[in-house]
Amino acid sequence: MTDTAPRQCDLLIEAGWVVPVAPGDAVLVDHAVAVTDGAIVGLLPTGEARQRFHARETVARPGSVLIPGLVNAHTHNPMTLLRGIADDLPLMVWLQEHIWPIEGEVIGPEFVADGVSLAVAEMLRGGTTCANENYFFPDVQAATYQKLGFRARVGLPVIDFPTAWAKTDAEYFDRAIEVYDQWRHDPLVSMAFVPHAPYTVSDASFERIRMLSDQLDIPVHLHTHETGHEVEESVQKYGQRPLARLDRLGLVNDRLIAVHMTSLTDAEIALCAERGVSVVHCPESNLKLASGFCPIGKLEQAGINIAIGTDGAASNNDLDMFGEMRTAAQLAKAVAGDATAFSAVSALRAATLGGAKAMGLDDSVGSIEVGKRADLACVDLQQIETQPLHDVVSQLVYATGRHQVTDVWIDGKARLQQRELVGMDCQALIANARQWRTRIAAIQA
Secondary structure (H helix, E strand, C coil): CCCCCCEEEEEEEEEEEECCCCCCCCCEEEEEEEEECCEEEEEEEHHHHHHHEEEEEEEEEEEEEEEECEEEEEECHHHHHHCCCCCCCCHHHHHHHHHHHHHHHHCCHHHHHHHHHHHHHHHHHCCEEEEEECCCCHHHHHHHHHHHCCEEEEEEEECCCCCCCCCCHHHHHHHHHHHHHHHCCCCCEEEEEEECCHHHCCHHHHHHHHHHHHHHCCCEEEEECCCHHHHHHHHHHHCCCHHHHHHHCCCCCCCEEEEECCCCCHHHHHHHHHHCCEEEECHHHHHHCCCCCCCHHHHHHCCCEEEECCCCCCCCCCCCHHHHHHHHHHHHHHHHCCCCCCCHHHHHHHHHHHHHHHCCCCCCCCCCCCCCECCEEEEECCCHHHCCCCCHHHHHHHCCCHHHEEEEEECCEEEEECCEECCCCHHHHHHHHHHHHHHHHHHHC
16 A cells, blocks of 8 residues: 555544634634544544545535433432423422332332333434433443443432342442452443432441442542532531532542532532532532522633533433533523533533543544544434534534434434434334333332
């Protein structure tokens, strides 16, 4: 082969625009991405790509934009089967009087596998390629994500009361280590600790989580400062706000994925910035449960890494990251009283590279860069709803609907083609969801 001979690649995706996310706010016109063995091997103008690469498959989308697959940085995907149950209630009433009792009747391997499968189908149809999962039966979750070819960081749960997953503190940790050891080398599925929240986890369990997180080099994914009530309760019980207590226990560091964070002082924001904490913003769930407002504008100004999550479909009630980006950007401006706060560029970054960084996966996903894995989404911008097209990123965040996602790849493999799921039976998923509705309705009766 001479220097000018075309290089073989598995896939060449030609797009009207490519938004790589890194570096900065670049929008590349008429560019192509070349993929080999699941990795990005080229990002270059389409004409040049056709000369330099000989592709086994070429996908041409001249009216579309190619973006990194969206990263849902906080979700409870098995709870997709609880969508629409006990709406319009405050957080603790919703949890303690409705969700936890129902879960106590249905949680098990079948519920988890079926809920994850339904969620994966929904996420793929909305351009999401990676999820930061927080639920029980992580072994079943991991197997389901792997089977469906979906990238996930699965949580190893710890909570101070018995569940169908574990009955004692010792069993929670024993089972966590067992699942971690089973999945530690998987290319798509990785692990994190997911202690439920400061108000449901003891100091002793937090200390053990910190030690194991350090030893295993895995994140700690935690609801914290979700509501003002949580903060007040912590002060009454421990004499400290939750972040101060977590800091005392050694958990405020660059492995902490702090979710919600609606009730923060300037000093707490400075501490998170200094320690490298990532914050996951779940604006729609926070709004629906009246949990409070995360001060995203202040967090961004402080240099904190920001990610975006949908939370579970039982409290959102969807897994739509396009909707979440739009709400995050708009809400940040209202909270800050500043129309420049949390721009469209910032929102897209938070929904892609920010989430990947929070999860410790930014070396492999979250942006379109040579050497990273080919987790990609193609979005049709030719439709009425996104015309005229003055600014691609602005249009993605403020005008685009998830129904405009046409194609999705994970690790270079097609998971959505022209709006059709690959290897998943939509009608079977719908039928299965309906039988769960019947079963759950019987429990509520």
